[in-house]
Amino acid sequence: MEGIYAFSVGLLTACGVFLTLRGRSFSVVVGLTLLSYAVNLFLFASGRLKLNAAAVLGRSEQYSDPLPQALVLTAIVIGFAMTAFVVILAMRARADLGNDHVDGQVPKPKPPILQKGNTTHKAGGGQ
Amino acid sequence: MPLYLEIIICVLLLIGGVFLLLGSYGLARLPDIFTRLHSPTKASTLGITGVLLSSMVFHSYQNGSLSVNELLITLFLLITAPVAAYMIAKTAIHHETPPLDKTKNAHLVSKIRDRQAPKENDEA
Amino acid sequence: MKSLIWLPFLPLLGTLVPLIASRLSRTACAFLTAALPALTLFLVLSHTEAIFHGERFFASIPWIPAIGLQLAFRLDGLSLLFSILILGIGLLVILYARYYLSAKDSIGKFYSYLILFMFAMLGVVLSDNLIQIWFFWELTSISSFLLISFWGDKTEARKGARMALTVTGAGGLALLAGLLLLGHTVGSYSLQTVLDSGDMIKASSAYPIILVLVLLGAFTKSAQFPFHFWLPNAMAAPTPVSAYLHSATMVKAGIFLMARFYPALADTDLWFMLVSLTGLATFLTGAYIALFQHDLKGLLAYSTISHLGLITLLLGMGTDLSAVAALFHVMNHAIFKASLFMAAGIIDHESGSRDMRQLNGLWKFMPYTATLAMVASASMAGVPLMNGFLSKEMFFTETLHQASLGSLSWMVPVLATLGGVFSVAYSMRFIHDVFFNGDPINLPKTPHEPPRYMRVPVEILVALCLLVGIFPGVIVGHLLYAAASATLNGSVPSYSLAIWHGVNFPLLMSIIAMCGGLIVYANRRHLFKFQAQFPVSDPKLVFESAVQYITRRASQFITLTENGSLQRYAFLTLLLAVVMTTIPLMRLNATAGLRPEIPVDALSITAAVLLCLSGLATVIWHRRRLLSLLTLSVVGLIVSLAFAKFSAPDLALTQLSVEVVTVILLILALFFLPQKTPKESSPRRVVRDLGLAAFVGGTVGTICYALMTRPLDSISTFFTENSKTGGGGTNVVNVILVDFRGFDTLGEITVLGIAALGIYKLIARMRLYMPSGDYQGRPWAEDKHPMLLAVISQSLLPLALLVSAYIFLRGHNLPGGGFIAGLITSVAIIQQYVAHGVEWIKTRIKLDYQIMIGSGIAIATLSGLGSWLFNRPFLTTWFDYFSLPLIGKFELASAMVFDLGVYLTVVGATMLILANLGKLTTSERPTQQEHE
Amino acid sequence: MRVFPMPFHSLLLFVVWLLLNNSVSAGHIVLAAFFAIAIPLFVNGMRDEHPKILKPWRAFRYVLMVMRDILVANIEVAWLIIRPIKHLEPGFVAVPINIRSDLGITILASTVSLTPGTVSAEISKDKQWLYVHALHLEGEADLIHLIKTRYEAPLKEIFGC
Amino acid sequence: MLNWTLFIVAVFICIALFLNLWRLFKGPTISDRILALDTMYINTIALILMYGIYVGTSLYFEAALLIAMLGFVSTAALCKYLLRGDIIE
Amino acid sequence: MQHLSIFPILIPLLCGALMLLPPFSKTLQRQRILSVIGTFALLISSAFLLHQVMMKGVHLYALGDWQPPFGIALVADPVSTLLVTLASFLGFAVMLYALNDHDKGGAYFHPLFMFQLMGINGAFLTGDIFNLFVFFEVLLIASYALLVHGGGKPRTQSALHYVILNLVGSSLFLFGLGIIYGTLGTLNMADLAVKVGSLQGENATLAKTGAALLLVVFGLKAAMLPMHFWLPRTYASATAPVAALFAIMTKVGIYSIFRVYVVIFGDHAGELANIATPWLWPLALLTITIGTIGVIASPGLKTLTANLVIVSSGSLLVCAAIHSAAATSAALYYLVHSTIASSALFLLADVIARQRGQAEDRFVRSRPFMQPKMIGFAFAICALAMIGMPPLSGFIGKIMILQSAHTTAESAWVWPLILVSSLAALVAFSRGGTTMFWRHNGNSNNDVNTAKPLEIIAIGLLLVALPLMVVFGGDITDYTQNAANYLHDFNASAYDLLPGVTS
Ligand code: NA
Numbered sequence A: 001m002e003g004i005y006a007f008s009v010g011l012l013t014a015c016g017v018f019l020t021l022r023g024r025s026f027s028v029v030v031g032l033t034l035l036s037y038a039v040n041l042f043l044f045a046s047g048r049l050k051l052n053a054a055a056v057l058g059r060s061e062q063y064s065d066p067l068p069q070a071l072v073l074t075a076i077v078i079g080f081a082m083t084a085f086v087v088i089l090a091m092r093a094r095a096d097l098g099n100d101h102v103d104g105q106v107p108k109p110k111p112p113i114l115q116k117g118n119t120t121h122k123a124g125g126g127q
Numbered sequence B: 001m002p003l004y005l006e007i008i009i010c011v012l013l014l015i016g017g018v019f020l021l022l023g024s025y026g027l028a029r030l031p032d033i034f035t036r037l038h039s040p041t042k043a044s045t046l047g048i049t050g051v052l053l054s055s056m057v058f059h060s061y062q063n064g065s066l067s068v069n070e071l072l073i074t075l076f077l078l079i080t081a082p083v084a085a086y087m088i089a090k091t092a093i094h095h096e097t098p099p100l101d102k103t104k105n106a107h108l109v110s111k112i113r114d115r116q117a118p119k120e121n122d123e124a
Numbered sequence C: 001m002k003s004l005i006w007l008p009f010l011p012l013l014g015t016l017v018p019l020i021a022s023r024l025s026r027t028a029c030a031f032l033t034a035a036l037p038a039l040t041l042f043l044v045l046s047h048t049e050a051i052f053h054g055e056r057f058f059a060s061i062p063w064i065p066a067i068g069l070q071l072a073f074r075l076d077g078l079s080l081l082f083s084i085l086i087l088g089i090g091l092l093v094i095l096y097a098r099y100y101l102s103a104k105d106s107i108g109k110f111y112s113y114l115i116l117f118m119f120a121m122l123g124v125v126l127s128d129n130l131i132q133i134w135f136f137w138e139l140t141s142i143s144s145f146l147l148i149s150f151w152g153d154k155t156e157a158r159k160g161a162r163m164a165l166t167v168t169g170a171g172g173l174a175l176l177a178g179l180l181l182l183g184h185t186v187g188s189y190s191l192q193t194v195l196d197s198g199d200m201i202k203a204s205s206a207y208p209i210i211l212v213l214v215l216l217g218a219f220t221k222s223a224q225f226p227f228h229f230w231l232p233n234a235m236a237a238p239t240p241v242s243a244y245l246h247s248a249t250m251v252k253a254g255i256f257l258m259a260r261f262y263p264a265l266a267d268t269d270l271w272f273m274l275v276s277l278t279g280l281a282t283f284l285t286g287a288y289i290a291l292f293q294h295d296l297k298g299l300l301a302y303s304t305i306s307h308l309g310l311i312t313l314l315l316g317m318g319t320d321l322s323a324v325a326a327l328f329h330v331m332n333h334a335i336f337k338a339s340l341f342m343a344a345g346i347i348d349h350e351s352g353s354r355d356m357r358q359l360n361g362l363w364k365f366m367p368y369t370a371t372l373a374m375v376a377s378a379s380m381a382g383v384p385l386m387n388g389f390l391s392k393e394m395f396f397t398e399t400l401h402q403a404s405l406g407s408l409s410w411m412v413p414v415l416a417t418l419g420g421v422f423s424v425a426y427s428m429r430f431i432h433d434v435f436f437n438g439d440p441i442n443l444p445k446t447p448h449e450p451p452r453y454m455r456v457p458v459e460i461l462v463a464l465c466l467l468v469g470i471f472p473g474v475i476v477g478h479l480l481y482a483a484a485s486a487t488l489n490g491s492v493p494s495y496s497l498a499i500w501h502g503v504n505f506p507l508l509m510s511i512i513a514m515c516g517g518l519i520v521y522a523n524r525r526h527l528f529k530f531q532a533q534f535p536v537s538d539p540k541l542v543f544e545s546a547v548q549y550i551t552r553r554a555s556q557f558i559t560l561t562e563n564g565s566l567q568r569y570a571f572l573t574l575l576l577a578v579v580m581t582t583i584p585l586m587r588l589n590a591t592a593g594l595r596p597e598i599p600v601d602a603l604s605i606t607a608a609v610l611l612c613l614s615g616l617a618t619v620i621w622h623r624r625r626l627l628s629l630l631t632l633s634v635v636g637l638i639v640s641l642a643f644a645k646f647s648a649p650d651l652a653l654t655q656l657s658v659e660v661v662t663v664i665l666l667i668l669a670l671f672f673l674p675q676k677t678p679k680e681s682s683p684r685r686v687v688r689d690l691g692l693a694a695f696v697g698g699t700v701g702t703i704c705y706a707l708m709t710r711p712l713d714s715i716s717t718f719f720t721e722n723s724k725t726g727g728g729g730t731n732v733v734n735v736i737l738v739d740f741r742g743f744d745t746l747g748e749i750t751v752l753g754i755a756a757l758g759i760y761k762l763i764a765r766m767r768l769y770m771p772s773g774d775y776q777g778r779p780w781a782e783d784k785h786p787m788l789l790a791v792i793s794q795s796l797l798p799l800a801l802l803v804s805a806y807i808f809l810r811g812h813n814l815p816g817g818g819f820i821a822g823l824i825t826s827v828a829i830i831q832q833y834v835a836h837g838v839e840w841i842k843t844r845i846k847l848d849y850q851i852m853i854g855s856g857i858a859i860a861t862l863s864g865l866g867s868w869l870f871n872r873p874f875l876t877t878w879f880d881y882f883s884l885p886l887i888g889k890f891e892l893a894s895a896m897v898f899d900l901g902v903y904l905t906v907v908g909a910t911m912l913i914l915a916n917l918g919k920l921t922t923s924e925r926p927t928q929q930e931h932e
Numbered sequence D: 001m002r003v004f005p006m007p008f009h010s011l012l013l014f015v016v017w018l019l020l021n022n023s024v025s026a027g028h029i030v031l032a033a034f035f036a037i038a039i040p041l042f043v044n045g046m047r048d049e050h051p052k053i054l055k056p057w058r059a060f061r062y063v064l065m066v067m068r069d070i071l072v073a074n075i076e077v078a079w080l081i082i083r084p085i086k087h088l089e090p091g092f093v094a095v096p097i098n099i100r101s102d103l104g105i106t107i108l109a110s111t112v113s114l115t116p117g118t119v120s121a122e123i124s125k126d127k128q129w130l131y132v133h134a135l136h137l138e139g140e141a142d143l144i145h146l147i148k149t150r151y152e153a154p155l156k157e158i159f160g161c
Numbered sequence E: 001m002l003n004w005t006l007f008i009v010a011v012f013i014c015i016a017l018f019l020n021l022w023r024l025f026k027g028p029t030i031s032d033r034i035l036a037l038d039t040m041y042i043n044t045i046a047l048i049l050m051y052g053i054y055v056g057t058s059l060y061f062e063a064a065l066l067i068a069m070l071g072f073v074s075t076a077a078l079c080k081y082l083l084r085g086d087i088i089e
Numbered sequence F: 001m002q003h004l005s006i007f008p009i010l011i012p013l014l015c016g017a018l019m020l021l022p023p024f025s026k027t028l029q030r031q032r033i034l035s036v037i038g039t040f041a042l043l044i045s046s047a048f049l050l051h052q053v054m055m056k057g058v059h060l061y062a063l064g065d066w067q068p069p070f071g072i073a074l075v076a077d078p079v080s081t082l083l084v085t086l087a088s089f090l091g092f093a094v095m096l097y098a099l100n101d102h103d104k105g106g107a108y109f110h111p112l113f114m115f116q117l118m119g120i121n122g123a124f125l126t127g128d129i130f131n132l133f134v135f136f137e138v139l140l141i142a143s144y145a146l147l148v149h150g151g152g153k154p155r156t157q158s159a160l161h162y163v164i165l166n167l168v169g170s171s172l173f174l175f176g177l178g179i180i181y182g183t184l185g186t187l188n189m190a191d192l193a194v195k196v197g198s199l200q201g202e203n204a205t206l207a208k209t210g211a212a213l214l215l216v217v218f219g220l221k222a223a224m225l226p227m228h229f230w231l232p233r234t235y236a237s238a239t240a241p242v243a244a245l246f247a248i249m250t251k252v253g254i255y256s257i258f259r260v261y262v263v264i265f266g267d268h269a270g271e272l273a274n275i276a277t278p279w280l281w282p283l284a285l286l287t288i289t290i291g292t293i294g295v296i297a298s299p300g301l302k303t304l305t306a307n308l309v310i311v312s313s314g315s316l317l318v319c320a321a322i323h324s325a326a327a328t329s330a331a332l333y334y335l336v337h338s339t340i341a342s343s344a345l346f347l348l349a350d351v352i353a354r355q356r357g358q359a360e361d362r363f364v365r366s367r368p369f370m371q372p373k374m375i376g377f378a379f380a381i382c383a384l385a386m387i388g389m390p391p392l393s394g395f396i397g398k399i400m401i402l403q404s405a406h407t408t409a410e411s412a413w414v415w416p417l418i419l420v421s422s423l424a425a426l427v428a429f430s431r432g433g434t435t436m437f438w439r440h441n442g443n444s445n446n447d448v449n450t451a452k453p454l455e456i457i458a459i460g461l462l463l464v465a466l467p468l469m470v471v472f473g474g475d476i477t478d479y480t481q482n483a484a485n486y487l488h489d490f491n492a493s494a495y496d497l498l499p500g501v502t503s
């Protein structure tokens, strides 16, 4: 089970990181949200996984580590606050700057590089 | 746990499971959005009710007292599922999603979209 | 001898005098300004007798022992010599400046800067602590900057001042390094200790570095080649400043430094090489260039450079008497050069020009000044009976005795004579070209003699030139001896200060120089023509363009690196993080540890597959925004399932409710952001980012797995053991939140509250783009508030509130609590907003969300403060069990109040965010076209 | 302000609280009563006026009937789902409605969605027509009749309009 | 028997969830996807309740309740967005 | 006064909360009054705390009466108290400045300011590593909100970058904390310090990854290369009082580095001993380098100040890399100095920008100042302090750093870099200063804002501190020396904070 869990955390992290590195604020926000899921799962896992061991006294024989749970709770709330702020900030940036690129200006697309021998390229079909 | 209770729980669970599966199966299988809408709103409500009832029975037995709070979930679902379906249907119609070709009265879709009354002669 | 401590501070006090006195008449101001320096000079002179008898005075009080800095002063021969120069010439300059400065110049400011400089300079020469020397050294740079840029509205002045500051500042930093190393090598920053440890210093491995660094400081300050270029440009300063700083005092600070550290650093081959060669180069360069200056002050500036080179050369030669000669020339040069500068200033002042091509035949207009200038010039040229002659003669003598260049040592006297030739030539030019040589050309003013008292300082100095020149032993013999004794830290070789030593080689050299100079000057036209062939490179321009070049390159570099691309910054941050973590991680032998793993089940696999697929789908569809939002919701859902599965019901609840609010927020954002993401990442960037993402993900996954498969011994058993007894609740997670670590929670709700305030702030002035249709260009539906949704939402609200009350109340003992309850309440209210719109709610709900936030935080804090009444630390909780008839046993806990605060803050914050966001669009919808 | 501005809701809340807590202890009854009074007082302002339930017993019977219908409808729909799709004959129907209150219409629409193989798709602007999508539309008129008699009529009775 | 039933039903629900996900990915319309998500919420509720039966605890009831409540809210909000763009107007 | 050590957190917290409630929420005037009272009370209580710590030693405050390592404890020690006092002083001065209508550019300036102070003080005082995270977030979210105060495109733009980068940073922080807890099973810093020493083998290896992540996080806050990019634009675009307050934000990162890598992963950390050092050295030196290049390239005073903040961060990181009590002492002195000086300079830059019309703070020809003498004097003081020239406090800090670096092999890099950075600052300031103060066209416009009394008082308050730091340099360096010794004394900074645990 731990393997699957860890794999999922890793994958979520990777997804989050990739999106965080995109250029548009919405993608970045989604990426940060994914990243925070991964973070929460990771932090939670630092107390080790236990089945049927909710830390409610009297409800089970053994208790999972309650401390990371409390930490994750705090982290979730803080993460929510931060996400909310960055979402609105992204809107504000769009309003102020006229576009939603994180750098405030849309990068100019580079001219396509014509390659020799690329027969399928549209530029080649001019004749 | 007495056998009869276990049987009741299992039957309820199975009913629930089957209907839930059917609901999702319908969702996956049915040909257009309007027909698909039916399966979760119905099959799944019944399915979830089955599971809830079995849970109720189980926990009532386990706690030694009546456990009925699951009913609240049913209540919520019964209240909300139709509205959710309505909203989704509204969205589909707003997006002018074409209904299945053989749908009867397909021309009504444009009326529905504009929330107008159907013409008198349509009913004839 | 404590009074010594206050000695240098008298001028510091004096900086305030002119500022106050500037309201009085200029003369009064000048006299008041002069009072404190005069007093200081008097105090210094009062020690003369004792010092001549070989005494030295020390005084110190501790200041900052941590860096080895103590307020330590010494008064010995060397400091005495320099103090007299600083104060004496300073007083003359004050008098001179009174007449020099025009009415529109602020004389108070000028005097104030001047006295500040005097203070700094005095500090340098009186210091007995290495760091303190540097302290005052830098002060001289600063105050000289202020003086040079006194006419800051002139470009010349600004540039000259900047250059001087830069060069001397750089030297100062090198000096600092050198002095710190020196102090470290010796183990003490006390100057006397350092001077007494010469052998140890010279033997240490750090000696070459120390020497180079200290000499850098000295050479830059004393305008030695190749750092000499700042000095001529500093001539943009008012002439009194040039007379004072750039002839008599500041430029001598470098000389002073070399003299001061003579016992500690000199007498090695390296010293000889560095100092004498630099001095020689400076001496020749300065003398040669001086001849070609058309600006009167320019000539004097280069001449100063040349003379400073001469002194440096003397200090570097290491012969018996070279140091004595150097000190003697310091004195002489200060006297004649100050007077020359003053004379130049008078000429400038009275004729309006300093250009020697315009200035001709001034003898007719100002014969008295001309006489004074000619005497001083003669001293500069080294004409007998003048003080300049004596020290130059000593210089020639020493060049013959040195051996610093080995077999090439013979070149030194030859080159020295050559330098002498040019010295005579430019001195000749100063006299002939200005006072004779035809008539003035296009002078702005008709020249005349200066005011009486403007001449007095010049007269005094010129008189000194003659007096010293004729009666050297009587006038300066003791002083020179005392200074030399201090410089050499003890034994002074015997020498005689006679004006006539008979016919000898040095006299011959003097004669050659004299005749050669006259010949050179007579044939100056050929030389000028020759010199004109070389491209003129103004050091100022070179320096400026060098600075500009560096600035430009720096700017290019900065724009290249700090290109404003968040993607780059984030990439680098993550890259650093992952590199730093993987390096230790690679030493992990096996990923899996010994802790037994939980067996895998179908449900978990399903959940994991759903999670991973949804996560990937979110990435793949990130340009189709709504879709990625849907898959993101699935991810959130599965994450909460995972929490539930692994025994964290509280987390599951929280995650679920946060998830919904987040999605709602993101949907709101979707409306105001462009609907789609254009495809703009280049394939290369995508691959690069994918690589980093995989790298990070892999690392995180590995660490996560490694952690989970290893046993952990943690403090958490304490919490399960004390939750009920100490915290009064059975839900340990909640007890941690409101009790064990309630402080975290207090911070957390504060974060939430602040976020809401911040968002409110962001929304306040937002100009939104409101698309008139959806991403496919379809106009929006007309039905604002579908009736079914509206009606159902109304009936859901009380139920939802009840559920949140339920969740709130049970939190302490079962999964739940104020935070989740708050979110449920918020979601229920948001649902009303969605169903009915802002207008509808506004008339029906009268909650001030801001007050909710404030009171929430306040209640939580106050519940924590309650414990103070019982003399317990903040947030100490209280709980007890009560029983009432009918109702039975129940618990009351202060943590509930805390949780109420949490609840209120959460509701207030969430609603402040969402409701205000909604309000933006209520009144009407101006359809603004997208800008893209 | 009345103590019970929404008596039906108060009752519902009272019951739901006890349901939630699985308990009829005195303490919970007190709490239930408290919330049954407090929440409606708070929420009352956030409600549009709705007609009162005039015939509670009739309402109760209606609920039971709908529950039975849900069961039946679900089985029917399940069957339709499994059957080959080609037999499916979906269609839209416009049902004229006479019930006037928003609440009534909503309950009707919801009931229709929950029960006989139909989903409420829209209500016309004039609130005279309920558009319904049927999964398997065999007799249009029959369906309209069924909805009007089996669901709309009792609702009109219950709310008296 | 109970465990076997639970296992079978769990498998059913897992299949159901995969079917939902398939619909979510496939679409073709956005309404289909929202519907799929909505159905997924319901299946999740069932899953949680079953897990509660499996481990014999009622601690997860609230999670199920919350999904029921909140799933609707997000479905409604998504639809509102598609209809009107601005969900709180 | 057993509760004294929590005052620096509670005072701003309560003030902030009260400002959201009537009657304070009604008018700005009332909020201003509360702000002044609050920041002043904060200053007084911090100073008093400092005095108490000097007299009676470290004060441990166990929140909720739960003893460490189980509960959260505040640790008022010589280091944290010094920084708290600094923050409070800064807060008070900057607040005075802000009162001159700088608080009008948007809602909630005063509560946000208070919360910002609360976050900063909390981060300094806490003895718990997760609580440190929480206070980081408090100060960050407050800084996000304050950053957009006043509005405008550049602010929004830089805020977006700042926020997103810090969100990434927060994620990394939590990853790091997860690893730390997952290997050590505790959160109290003293307890971590004690336990980390016994970590061995694979657990130690894992803990290293956590420690490395924390360094990245703190480095991001401290603007350590390559995570410094956000700083110049962010600080240059912020409103003056905000930028001035931000001067201490990088120091929170620096402080955390000292706290974590001296106490927890310091000499006693067994396999993890001094793990940050090999990273800190190159990164610190490169930070100084890039900051210096930035200083030279700065087109205006605000950017210049921001780049100087990077340089000072680099210098402080060098101290952390040296890892000796002398270096820590140097860092503490330099930190206080550079915070005050850069803060004053940010405020001054605002005054300058206002009086120069279109030229703002850029180093170009402009109309003359209206109060050239006063502003020039203040500018000179700031410049000298920032360059590190006598007679102002910069030189002492710089000398302390140089001296402490001398024992290390890297001093061959440190010395030239620090000295060259000083030279760069000298060049930049002399270029900028001469241009701004002496290169004029036109006449001073009487309509533009002159510096108002409160602004002058605020800047003056900060500036007076700089020479005082020299005059009382002996006492202050004594204090920093003691504080540094405390931090490097494992018994004092770890065992003594764990009642019931002894070495
Ligand atoms: Na001439």
Ligand code: NA
Residues within 6 Å of the ligand: D111, D112, D113, D114, D115, D116, D117, D118, D119, D120
């Ligand atoms: Na139906």
